[in-house]
Amino acid sequence: MTGGSDAPTLVVENLRTHFFTRAGVVKAVDDVSFTVTKGRILGLVGESGSGKSITGFSIIGLVDPPGRVVEGRILFQGRDLASLAENEARKLRGSRIAMIFQDPMMTLNPVLRIDTQMIEAVQAHEPVDRETARQRARDALGKVGIPSPDERLKAYPHQFSGGMRQRVAIATALLHRPELIICDEPTTALDVTIQGQILYEMQKLCRDSGTALIWITHDLSVIAGLADEVCVMYAGRIVEAGTVDEVLDRPLHPYTLGLIGSVPSRNVRGRPLAQIPGMTPSLLSLPPGCAFRTRCERADAACMEAPAITLPLANRPIRCVHPNLAASS
Amino acid sequence: MNPPVPMLELRQVSKRFVKRLDTAAKLGNFFGAGMREEVVHAVDKVSLAINPGEVVGLVGESGCGKSTLGRIVAGIHQANEGERLWHGRVIADMPAAEARATELKIQMIFQDPFASLNPRMRVADIIGEAPVVHGMVKLDEFDDYLDQTMRRVGLDPGFKRRYPHQFSGGQRARIGIARALAVKPEFLVCDEAVAALDVSIQAQVLNLFMKLRADLSLTYLFISHDLGVVEHLSDRVVIMYLGRVVEIAPADDLFRGPNHPYAQALLAEVPRLETRRRRFEPVKGEIPSPLDPPTGCHFHPRCPHATERCKREAPVLREIAPQRWSACHLNDAT
Numbered sequence: 001m002t003g004g005s006d007a008p009t010l011v012v013e014n015l016r017t018h019f020f021t022r023a024g025v026v027k028a029v030d031d032v033s034f035t036v037t038k039g040r041i042l043g044l045v046g047e048s049g050s051g052k053s054i055t056g057f058s059i060i061g062l063v064d065p066p067g068r069v070v071e072g073r074i075l076f077q078g079r080d081l082a083s084l085a086e087n088e089a090r091k092l093r094g095s096r097i098a099m100i101f102q103d104p105m106m107t108l109n110p111v112l113r114i115d116t117q118m119i120e121a122v123q124a125h126e127p128v129d130r131e132t133a134r135q136r137a138r139d140a141l142g143k144v145g146i147p148s149p150d151e152r153l154k155a156y157p158h159q160f161s162g163g164m165r166q167r168v169a170i171a172t173a174l175l176h177r178p179e180l181i182i183c184d185e186p187t188t189a190l191d192v193t194i195q196g197q198i199l200y201e202m203q204k205l206c207r208d209s210g211t212a213l214i215w216i217t218h219d220l221s222v223i224a225g226l227a228d229e230v231c232v233m234y235a236g237r238i239v240e241a242g243t244v245d246e247v248l249d250r251p252l253h254p255y256t257l258g259l260i261g262s263v264p265s266r267n268v269r270g271r272p273l274a275q276i277p278g279m280t281p282s283l284l285s286l287p288p289g290c291a292f293r294t295r296c297e298r299a300d301a302a303c304m305e306a307p308a309i310t311l312p313l314a315n316r317p318i319r320c321v322h323p324n325l326a327a328s329s
Numbered sequence: 330m331n332p333p334v335p336m337l338e339l340r341q342v343s344k345r346f347v348k349r350l351d352t353a354a355k356l357g358n359f360f361g362a363g364m365r366e367e368v369v370h371a372v373d374k375v376s377l378a379i380n381p382g383e384v385v386g387l388v389g390e391s392g393c394g395k396s397t398l399g400r401i402v403a404g405i406h407q408a409n410e411g412e413r414l415w416h417g418r419v420i421a422d423m424p425a426a427e428a429r430a431t432e433l434k435i436q437m438i439f440q441d442p443f444a445s446l447n448p449r450m451r452v453a454d455i456i457g458e459a460p461v462v463h464g465m466v467k468l469d470e471f472d473d474y475l476d477q478t479m480r481r482v483g484l485d486p487g488f489k490r491r492y493p494h495q496f497s498g499g500q501r502a503r504i505g506i507a508r509a510l511a512v513k514p515e516f517l518v519c520d521e522a523v524a525a526l527d528v529s530i531q532a533q534v535l536n537l538f539m540k541l542r543a544d545l546s547l548t549y550l551f552i553s554h555d556l557g558v559v560e561h562l563s564d565r566v567v568i569m570y571l572g573r574v575v576e577i578a579p580a581d582d583l584f585r586g587p588n589h590p591y592a593q594a595l596l597a598e599v600p601r602l603e604t605r606r607r608r609f610e611p612v613k614g615e616i617p618s619p620l621d622p623p624t625g626c627h628f629h630p631r632c633p634h635a636t637e638r639c640k641r642e643a644p645v646l647r648e649i650a651p652q653r654w655s656a657c658h659l660n661d662a663t
Contacts, residue, residue: 225601225605248602
């Protein structure tokens, strides 16, 4: 690995990704900054339309027109990805940075056998012969817990179950031992026991190989069990960040507070859940000032101005002028 | 003293889906291709009783037959075997008019708020069609009735001339609920009714379900793969695996100490806010194909406690403690 062991794998600074649609400019990602270090898992949490997936796409350079990264720096091991030429970015994509998507059926080509797809992925970045590439593919499949990988290499994607397909996608992402993997809701479509298996594999991978992971999800409870740090996104902005323990045990932003209250669990059995009124506003017509203002019970005149990032507690950046500073139980 | 008669009861209900051979396959068989009909035992001899006012959660992973069971309860699928009883009477044996009135009392709410609403119908028609057809409201009272139903689920009656695509996911879920409520049901089958919604919207709809239960004294069969949701809502929980019920228990008891190994594995995998950076210790293997289920206990290939007996003999659902039922041979040892 290049750089010192303490150097962060990825630094995102003031990233803005906008979509220039006919209906207006959609600020899908608006001034987002975070850091991921080696062997750590960062959880990116938000509801639909919060910009969490577009943040992931921006890092790996998959934002299609009319979308564009309009501002900000994405420093991967010190190199700025945002200003990289396409052929340079292509060398990194799939080898040093990999991405795993929600639907593995969309990632895998349905008319090609698994070995064809995986060998192609190996040879795209390294000049190795076919047999070596096949070995690498086989080892990767074994590592993610696919039984009898030699035979399974000859299968087509439709012959796998959903969980196994996702493992193939993960194995393909691992082929070049990337330093950073972006996971976009990879377990959302899977059953609970299969999700448990996948989370187990990813956690082991991260610990053993020192890969940095960005885990994009809407599910706070998955983040609780998996991640080290968490960023909560709302309407294109990170509204709260910190370590998982800090954020979940002592949420400062009213949105995080509401989100945690919305999760059904044994603590609130039978009682009404603390719900957030209203719904996520359209990114085309965000209310001026704080985007959460219209749903927030703490909102007042001060919220008419977009809140800047403040640090009410050490290492706890939030975007709110009325943070919840009362110590929670 | 007799136990109270359950509101709705299933007795030894089975549902099979058969893929019949087409002409080409029959012709192939004539020449010795040896093609056979494929049979899926979606629901295999399930018995279930639900008491008035109860919320029963039905949990299981994909392909376990929970949706099929829900559809049997709602009368959408006809079971191949077994009986469905309403207040102790077999629905199939009722006179036609009474059977129809009974079916109206059991309504269903579907998972996908996009697919389950007709995109070409206005909300007023989606919600109002059934009560008019069944003669439950007079035409001059229709508007009031519609407004009242919409308000009850938290929809603005001013939107009744709109089409489904003009609503958000959460509002569409409410339209689906209003449609079910419009025929004044006593029993609701909710099939993954909140699965497609964002967390904050899901909380709103769950709160609505609880409010409606209190206001209209409804009984629910709540089908979900999300154990957190089921734990939050249910009085009793039924866990299914590959077409069979493996455990029935009051929610508190179940989440405190599941009996069946599958229930234990399932509960251990539930991600929770309180469990941080745990080491995931997953249950081995995948859910087998329902086309070719394992012999004996369906769970034995994945079960850490499986014995020879589990491979041969399917365990029956037995009462292991008051109110608690489990289908596992391990309970015989004690």
